Amino acid sequence: MNTYAIDLSLKPSTFDLWHVCLAGTVALLALILIGLLLSMLISLIRCKKKPAVLPVIPTPEPAVKIVEKIVEVEKLVHAPVPEPVVLKEATPDAALQLLGLLQKEARFIDFIKEDITAFSDADIGIAARVVHEGCNKVINEHFTLATVRSEQEGSRITLLQGFDAATVRLTGNIVGNAPFTGTLVHKGWQVTGIRLPKLTSGHNAAIVASAEVEL
Amino acid sequence: MKELFGSQPAKKDAVDEQVAVEQAQDAVSATRFSVGIDLGTTHCVLSYADLGHIDDEDFSPQVMAIPQLTSPGSVEDKPQLPSFLYQAHPAELAEDSTSLPWIAKPDYLVGEIARNLGRKTPIRLVASAKSWLCHTGVDCKAAILPAEAPDEVERVSPFQATTAYLQHLRDAWQNQFPDAPLEQQDVVITVPASFDPAARELTVEAAHAVGLTQAILLEEPQAALYSWIEKSQGDWRNHAEVGDIILVIDVGGGTTDLSLIAVTQQEGNLELTRVAVGDHILLGGDNMDLALAYTVKAKLEQDGKRLEAWQIQALTHSCRDAKEKIFTNAAADNIPLVVASRGSSLIGGTLRSELTREEVNRVLVEGFLPEVVVSDRPVSRPRTGLRTAGLPYAQDAGITRHLAAFLTKQQGATDELKDINLPEHASFLHPTAVLFNGGVLKADALSERLMEVLNSWLSAEQAPEARLLEGADLDLAVARGAAYYGYVRKGKGVRIKGGTAASYYVGIESAMPAVPGMSPEIQALCIAPFGMEEGTQQELPDDEFGLVIGEPVRFRFFASNTRREDKVGTRLDYWTDEELDELDEIEITLSEEGRRPGEVVPVHLCAAVTEVGTLELQAVSQKDNGRWKIEFDVRAE
Numbered sequence: 001m002n003t004y005a006i007d008l009s010l011k012p013s014t015f016d017l018w019h020v021c022l023a024g025t026v027a028l029l030a031l032i033l034i035g036l037l038l039s040m041l042i043s044l045i046r047c048k049k050k051p052a053v054l055p056v057i058p059t060p061e062p063a064v065k066i067v068e069k070i071v072e073v074e075k076l077v078h079a080p081v082p083e084p085v086v087l088k089e090a091t092p093d094a095a096l097q098l099l100g101l102l103q104k105e106a107r108f109i110d111f112i113k114e115d116i117t118a119f120s121d122a123d124i125g126i127a128a129r130v131v132h133e134g135c136n137k138v139i140n141e142h143f144t145l146a147t148v149r150s151e152q153e154g155s156r157i158t159l160l161q162g163f164d165a166a167t168v169r170l171t172g173n174i175v176g177n178a179p180f181t182g183t184l185v186h187k188g189w190q191v192t193g194i195r196l197p198k199l200t201s202g203h204n205a206a207i208v209a210s211a212e213v214e215l
Numbered sequence: 216m217k218e219l220f221g222s223q224p225a226k227k228d229a230v231d232e233q234v235a236v237e238q239a240q241d242a243v244s245a246t247r248f249s250v251g252i253d254l255g256t257t258h259c260v261l262s263y264a265d266l267g268h269i270d271d272e273d274f275s276p277q278v279m280a281i282p283q284l285t286s287p288g289s290v291e292d293k294p295q296l297p298s299f300l301y302q303a304h305p306a307e308l309a310e311d312s313t314s315l316p317w318i319a320k321p322d323y324l325v326g327e328i329a330r331n332l333g334r335k336t337p338i339r340l341v342a343s344a345k346s347w348l349c350h351t352g353v354d355c356k357a358a359i360l361p362a363e364a365p366d367e368v369e370r371v372s373p374f375q376a377t378t379a380y381l382q383h384l385r386d387a388w389q390n391q392f393p394d395a396p397l398e399q400q401d402v403v404i405t406v407p408a409s410f411d412p413a414a415r416e417l418t419v420e421a422a423h424a425v426g427l428t429q430a431i432l433l434e435e436p437q438a439a440l441y442s443w444i445e446k447s448q449g450d451w452r453n454h455a456e457v458g459d460i461i462l463v464i465d466v467g468g469g470t471t472d473l474s475l476i477a478v479t480q481q482e483g484n485l486e487l488t489r490v491a492v493g494d495h496i497l498l499g500g501d502n503m504d505l506a507l508a509y510t511v512k513a514k515l516e517q518d519g520k521r522l523e524a525w526q527i528q529a530l531t532h533s534c535r536d537a538k539e540k541i542f543t544n545a546a547a548d549n550i551p552l553v554v555a556s557r558g559s560s561l562i563g564g565t566l567r568s569e570l571t572r573e574e575v576n577r578v579l580v581e582g583f584l585p586e587v588v589v590s591d592r593p594v595s596r597p598r599t600g601l602r603t604a605g606l607p608y609a610q611d612a613g614i615t616r617h618l619a620a621f622l623t624k625q626q627g628a629t630d631e632l633k634d635i636n637l638p639e640h641a642s643f644l645h646p647t648a649v650l651f652n653g654g655v656l657k658a659d660a661l662s663e664r665l666m667e668v669l670n671s672w673l674s675a676e677q678a679p680e681a682r683l684l685e686g687a688d689l690d691l692a693v694a695r696g697a698a699y700y701g702y703v704r705k706g707k708g709v710r711i712k713g714g715t716a717a718s719y720y721v722g723i724e725s726a727m728p729a730v731p732g733m734s735p736e737i738q739a740l741c742i743a744p745f746g747m748e749e750g751t752q753q754e755l756p757d758d759e760f761g762l763v764i765g766e767p768v769r770f771r772f773f774a775s776n777t778r779r780e781d782k783v784g785t786r787l788d789y790w791t792d793e794e795l796d797e798l799d800e801i802e803i804t805l806s807e808e809g810r811r812p813g814e815v816v817p818v819h820l821c822a823a824v825t826e827v828g829t830l831e832l833q834a835v836s837q838k839d840n841g842r843w844k845i846e847f848d849v850r851a852e
Contacts (some may be wrong), residue, residue: 097289104286107555107561110559110560110561111561111562113559114559114560114561114562116562119562119563123562123563123565124562126553126562126565126567127553127555127561127562127565129551129553129567130553130555130561130565131561133536133553195291195292197285197289197290197291198282198289198290198291198316199288199289199290200284200288200289200290200311200312200313200314201311201314202288202309202310202311202312202314203287203288203289203309203311203312204288204309212557
């Protein structure tokens with residue numbers, strides 16, 4: 001067995017393995033100490049700054065909260081089995097735009113908003129020409145219309161299995177299975193092309209007819 | 216291009232080939248499309264064809280949909296851009312309601328919106344800018360339009376308006392084809408055959424102003440014929456024969472343009488030569504609508520109803536629709552017309568009248584296309600009193616009378632062509648075929664009457680009846696034909712030979728002793744002969760002028776579309792008013808560069824027709840060959 005004697009007057013003359021290990025450990029500890037001290041210092045500085053900055057930028061915190069919320073929502077969506085029915089919301093802009101066009105070309109709103117009870121049929125007839133001609137122009141200019149069925153109205157037609165119930169509607173004595181045979185009451189209309197004007201950012205679609213002042 | 220002029224007036228064919236080769240090389244690098252722009256008096260149309268993949272017989276030009284404002288805040292695609300410009304009041308339109316897909320706030324409102332706003336506020340509307348371009352006595356770069364506007368309305372020049380239309384077309388193209396800049400495509404712009412050199416020059420300048428420095432010009436009736444050739448898909452040779460004289464009648468919204476094109480033979484191939492063009496007649500479809508509106512107005516006034524200005528406007532509008540209905544629908548003999556009230560109450564305030572087939576025939580067919588004999592001439596009354604600054608509208612609405620005058624005046628147009636033989640006793644040039652152009656002639660009643668009248672003249676001189684060349688697209692032919700011309704210039708298909716539509720003269724004071732009370736006699740010196748072809752030049756070396764450096768010198772300038780025999784240097788001592796038309800004066804200023812002011816430099820004149828299709832006059836120094844451009848667009852004050 002080796003015995004170790006302690007002699008403080010001795011000075012190491014060779015840099016052996018032990019010394020290397022010792023020096024390495026010292027260096028490592030010193031580094032850890034410095035790191036610790038630095039991090040403490042930084043956190044101290046931050047703590048000092050925070051109370052001053054906080055009222056100025058409150059945004060970081062809400063942002064964090066929102067992230068948390070999103071996570072929750074995702075969980076909710078994943079969890080329930082029945083999917084909610086989504087009804088399409090009609091955009092008011094296109095509807096307003098069409099109203100505007102009908103008013104501009106056909107005086108549509110003027111005509112509808114007028115009380116026609118007091119007028120004679122002849123007078124209404126004259127105004128109806130303006131409306132008819134204008135509506136015709138708007139429809140022809142902005143829509144391409146085609147009939148759903150090309151057969152003559154009143155003729156007998158047969159609908160095979162798997163016909164599109166959205167384009168052909170059955171009425172009357174609906175019994176049995178396809179093929180169905182019946183009379184074509186209305187040939188139907190479908191829009192095959194639509195060319196509505198594009199709107200600039202400054203356009204207020206709600207004004208379907210601007211007031212007019214002649215100078 | 217300059218190099219071409221520097222050289223001798225080389226044989227045309229050689230030049231053509233060279234150009235064709237150069238362009239074919241261009242095609243590989245950048246040019247993808249042949250673009251035709253019909254810069255009309257009332258509408259502009261842009262047609263284009265992909266040059267990348269076309270075979271000889273398969274050329275299908277398309278008409279570009281032009282996005283434009285139709286009312287404040289709404290932008291629509293339309294095949295035509297109405298040639299109108301509206302100078303809106305600053306308070307008139309809401310913020311951001313005039314943006315286009317490519318610009319938030321355009322400098323000028325053009326197109327449908329201009330026409331619509333102008334209908335209610337005519338004082339701010341610029342219309343027919345094109346007709347002003349060739350209106351002698353007006354400075355086309357001076358802000359003069361709208362002519363009738365109160366002083367505070369900001370005016371634009373006819374040149375600016377033309378530039379604005381081109382700018383819109385260019386931007387619309389850029390928006391649709393961002394990868395193929397218009398300035399790198401083959402662009403052909405059409406002008407009326409009757410445009411004078413100054414108006415052609417201004418059109419080219421407007422194209423340059425929007426960056427289209429490569430654009431070339433083509434006469435509208437020629438474009439219409441090109442379109443007919445293109446639509447026949449090679450079959451046109453079966454419809455035209457040697458000896459044919461094709462009369463192109465173009466009745467547009469605001470103008471009527473007449474041209475004659477002869478079919479001759481060269482080494483077994485059919486050749487087309489444009490032999491004559493008519494005067495610029497300001498008469499067209501708009502006059503017809505107005506005539507109908509005034510007929511209906513008279514009817515209403517008989518019933519004791521007074522019409523206001525806006526009602527006549529609206530009436531003109533509905534007369535146009537009614538006219539079209541009567542012409543296209545043989546069963547409709549009676550079209551009701553209604554003019555709605557302006558207020559929100561529609562019923563009660565609405566005026567009603569009607570337009571009958573009989574009235575349309577009487578007013579339009581008899582009024583505009585009367586059955587006349589070929590010796591009839593348009594009536595021209597001396598203008599009474601002071602004429603306000605306006606366009607010189609045709610005084611006689613009889614298109615057939617203008618046609619008679621044109622054919623008689625151009626009787627000698629084909630004298631030099633050996634394939635064309637006119638009978639000895641002919642009192643006018645006998646056309647053998649007719650090509651129509653312009654929306655007005657879509658109406659069968661009008662086109663049939665026009666043929667009837669023409670054929671009655673022909674049969675009176677025992678000549679065979681002229682036949683109508685079928686299959687033309689009357690509205691879009693000019694733009695389509697212009698796009699086809701870009702393709703023809705690549706050396707494909709047949710090319711119409713044209714050259715200058717007139718011979719040109721400068722007025723020189725003759726050397727004679729002064730006589731008190733008499734202005735010195737003027738001689739007309741021919742500087743450019745009739746039919747000078749593109750890319751050629753002619754010099755006039757013998758007639759020297761001494762010009763003073765730094766001082767502008769003005770010459771009177773004349774054109775003749777009948778004197779075909781005059782050569783460069785011919786001096787005319789006497790001519791009739793019919794023979795020579797006086798154009799605006801031209802001006803030469805010798806710049807002071809490197810010379811002493813006041814020095815007198817002897818020069819001679821040189822005329823060249825550029826490849827672009829404009830006439831270029833230069834003064835050439837005898838001593839050192841220095842050259843100065845002579846300006847056309849200096850209009851009399």
